[in-house]
Structures are given as structure tokens and as C-alpha cells.
Amino acid sequence: MMQEAGNRVKYFSFYDWNWPWLQHGFSTRQGGVSEGEFHSLNLARSTDDTRENVQENRHRWLKELKLYGHKLVMGEQVHRSNIRAVNFSSPALIPETDGLFTDEKIALMGLFADCLPLYFVVPSRLVIGLVHAGWRGTLLKIGPVSLKFLQELWGIMPSEVLVGLGPSIGSCCYEVGEDVVKDIEDRFLECIRFVDEAYYLDLPYLNKLQLLEAGIREENIYGSRMCTACLEEEFYSHRRDTGRTGRMAGVVALV
């Protein structure tokens, strides 16, 4: 489960994830300076919001997390399953990458407005990761691909890994086409609801089933049970706002 946190800027964090070496959170749309459809804490420069507003919002957000001035790395999210390890000398933006991992004292940030953020934490090894999983990345099994990456690079077993599933669009709102449904394996079809001639995908649940199959312990998977499309006060939603909207940020950092 996630809990509310923050003073000037409201955000959510995973209950129980309060180790002194970790900082993490998922922003809401509250506490920023942007206006109109971007009201108010839009954190993405790729939108039509002004650069000054996004700059101020990012400043507020990182200050709230006590990460302002901390080394920050983001991936250029392209809905594929490329994973990279980054470190203190990495550039601030990694091209064509939807998953970032590190064992150094840096912050990893991703931008979201319906897609699912996967937070990875390995307490036994002080390794963290942040992954962007929409339906495309999920069908490419970006969760299990990340676990394989951890095993190959650091010798980390899936049983050591904790994963937090942040807020995303829920099965209540996520209508998908038959083309998406036919690419989901039969054993995972319980993630699809069929209502009034339409298919609805439970994106977090599909990711959870994939992670369990890849060896994560059920007690090590943390959920949020929050739908970005339902909770208009809290979150931007690409689907609900038909594309003209801001972005929340997921951050995980070693401090």
C-alpha cells in the first residue's frame, strides 16, 4: 500500500519503505505553479507547458524529497524494454531506455500519466531501479527482463528483490483493443475484463503475475490500488485528458 507524504508538495510513498539509505515517492498534480490542463505540478518538459513552470515544479518536487542538488538520471521512455545501469558519471538523460538501475548514491526519475511505475529495491545489496511499464513494455515483459538484468549484472536473485507498483490507470478505466488482448498469454488472461463488448486491462495485476512467475516473492510486491484516471484531483491521466495533460514523476534514490 501507499501512504500520503509531503508538506508543500503532496506525494505518495510505499508504506514500510523507510530505510535511512532510501528516498522515494510518486508525485501528485498538487503543489505546483502550472495552469490550465497542466494544473499544477507538471514535471514534464515534453508538454506544451512553459519551461519556467516545469523548472519551478521540478525544483519544488526535488526539494520536497530532499533531493535537490542530488545527482539525477532519467531515461528517454520509448515503450520498449531496454534497461540500463547508471552511475555518478552517467548523463542526465539516457536515450531509448525505460528502466534504470544503480548501486550508487544517485536519484532515478521517470515521468508518468497512466503507465505503471515499477520501483525496484534490493535491501541486501543497496541496489535500486525505476521502470516505466505501459502495455507495450508490459507485453515485452519489462519486469522479468529487469530481474534478469539484476541477476546478470550484480548476481542478485529475484527472491532478494522488492518491487513497488505505483499508481497507474486501473482496469476500471483502461480499455484496450483486441490486438492487445491477443498478445497476452492464456495463463494471464485473468488480467482482462470483458464488459459491454469492450476489453479492460488490469496493468498492475499483469505486471504482478509476470513478476511472480519470474521468482519474486508475493510478500515482496507492494501495490498502490490507485487509478490515475479515476483520481482527477490527484493525478494527470493521458487517457482521461485525451493527451493534453501533465506528468507525475516517480523517483527512487540512494542517499
Ligand SMILES: [Zn+2]
Ligand atoms: Zn479508474
